[in-house]
Amino acid sequence: MRTTIGLTLIILFVWITMLASLVVIFAALPFLTSMLTEELGRLLEQVIVAGLATIIGIVWLTMWRELAFRYFSRILTRNVEPSPDT
Amino acid sequence: MAGEADLLETYLPAALALIVGFALTFLLIPPVSRVMRKYGIVGTDVHKLDRPLIPEMCGLALVVGVTASTLVVGFFYRESVVRLLAFVSATLIVAVVGALDRLTTIGPRLKPILTTLGAVPILLLSVYSPRPSLPFIGVTRLTIIYPILILVAIAVTANSANMLDVFNGSLTGTCSVATIAIVICTFLVGRGEIAALAAALLGGLIAFHIYNRYPAKVFLSDVGSLYTGAAIGSLAILGHVEVAALTAMMPQIMNAFYGLAKVGRLYERREISARPIKILPDGRLAASRDPSAPITLSRMILARSPLKEYEITRHMVSLSSVSAILAIITQLLIVWR
Numbered sequence: 001m002r003t004t005i006g007l008t009l010i011i012l013f014v015w016i017t018m019l020a021s022l023v024v025i026f027a028a029l030p031f032l033t034s035m036l037t038e039e040l041g042r043l044l045e046q047v048i049v050a051g052l053a054t055i056i057g058i059v060w061l062t063m064w065r066e067l068a069f070r071y072f073s074r075i076l077t078r079n080v081e082p083s084p085d086t
Numbered sequence: 087m088a089g090e091a092d093l094l095e096t097y098l099p100a101a102l103a104l105i106v107g108f109a110l111t112f113l114l115i116p117p118v119s120r121v122m123r124k125y126g127i128v129g130t131d132v133h134k135l136d137r138p139l140i141p142e143m144c145g146l147a148l149v150v151g152v153t154a155s156t157l158v159v160g161f162f163y164r165e166s167v168v169r170l171l172a173f174v175s176a177t178l179i180v181a182v183v184g185a186l187d188r189l190t191t192i193g194p195r196l197k198p199i200l201t202t203l204g205a206v207p208i209l210l211l212s213v214y215s216p217r218p219s220l221p222f223i224g225v226t227r228l229t230i231i232y233p234i235l236i237l238v239a240i241a242v243t244a245n246s247a248n249m250l251d252v253f254n255g256s257l258t259g260t261c262s263v264a265t266i267a268i269v270i271c272t273f274l275v276g277r278g279e280i281a282a283l284a285a286a287l288l289g290g291l292i293a294f295h296i297y298n299r300y301p302a303k304v305f306l307s308d309v310g311s312l313y314t315g316a317a318i319g320s321l322a323i324l325g326h327v328e329v330a331a332l333t334a335m336m337p338q339i340m341n342a343f344y345g346l347a348k349v350g351r352l353y354e355r356r357e358i359s360a361r362p363i364k365i366l367p368d369g370r371l372a373a374s375r376d377p378s379a380p381i382t383l384s385r386m387i388l389a390r391s392p393l394k395e396y397e398i399t400r401h402m403v404s405l406s407s408v409s410a411i412l413a414i415i416t417q418l419l420i421v422w423r
Contacts, residue, residue, distance in 0.1 A: 004401055015336070069381060075389040
């Protein structure tokens with residue numbers, strides 16, 4: 001039960017941050033960049049949005065990996081039980 | 087009375103597709119497994135102490151069962167025949183890749199590339215809409231990037247489903263739950279024909295689960311696991327439920343992501359010397375403490391304590407159920423906007 005709860009919390013974290021990232025990428029970024037790039041044109045706006053979206057994606061994946069791996073290491077070191085190989 | 091007729095018109099094709107998908111797959115598995123055993127196409131069930139030999143490539147029964155039941159869907163939705171054709175050809179291409187991998191060993195780098203070929207019929211027949219709907223935002227326009235995302239989506243869903251086919255009933259159990267979510271989500275967006283296709287897949291998966299659950303009598307192999315993943319990816323694109331399907335597939339994607347992030351490259355299970363799981367003398371499975379072993383979903387589940395194989399599958403199905411509920415919530419957030 002505790003195993004499922006821990007992994008469920010990771011799934012919830014990934015889901016919420018995925019939706020938040022999508023909102024930032026598709027709603028907030030074009031609005032912000034359009035204000036900055038009024039003079040420089042739409043192409044630059046698209047490049048900036050794509051670049052920032054990539055950075056957000058990488059940060060999101062790194063956060064996800066760190067959270068999952070730290071959770072795993074903590075559980076593994078806490079539950080040391082002799083388990084011989086067969 | 088008219089309401090009842092509408093209800094029947096909406097749900098009858100899906101119900102029939104589910105029944106036909108189930109019945110055909112269920113009836114085909116015994117003869118297919120006999121043929122595989124006869125020709126020596128068997129694999130070792132490595133998570134059992136007695137290491138029994140189980141017929142492989144029985145996923146062919148699922149492929150034939152689900153493909154044949156799309157005819158039922160086509161009978162009810164004749165105007166959607168191009169979309170059905172795209173689904174059938176996309177999934178069959180990926181199934182052929184799976185069969186080739188079993189018979190010839192394609193390799194960990196070429197296999198994901200070949201699975202992207204499954205996206206070709208969808209792209210060529212132009213049965214997609216490059217305007218995915220997102221929660222809180224609504225319809226977006228991704229004219230240039232969407233075709234590239236289709237290639238990625240088919241490869242990711244096919245290979246991540248394949249990577250979770252590690253325990254008896256783990257793929258059929260988790261993907262059945264994900265497919266239930268896709269059936270509901272496609273009904274929510276009013277895509278009856280795609281919901282019926284998803285129901286056909288669900289019927290096939292339930293039938294296969296009966297034979298594949300602990301202790302397994304047959305194995306899906308790559309032909310069945312890649313097919314199932316590609317089918318879910320195709321349904322997500324054709325049904326316009328991309329974000330919901332991504333959410334429903336979260337346990338499979340998590341499992342693949344952790345393995346890739348730890349190993350640092352695409353890999354096959356057989357080429358990893360440090361196994362993530364080991365068998366205890368009492369038959370239970372335990373997480374390996376080898377720091378070089380890949381971190382997988384099953385190793386994370388086992389990190390707390392050793393478990394029996396069917397208990398791990400139960401945990402996986404529970405996680406899939408959580409993801410399925412989140413997928414339906416995601417779709418409701420899109421629909422209610």
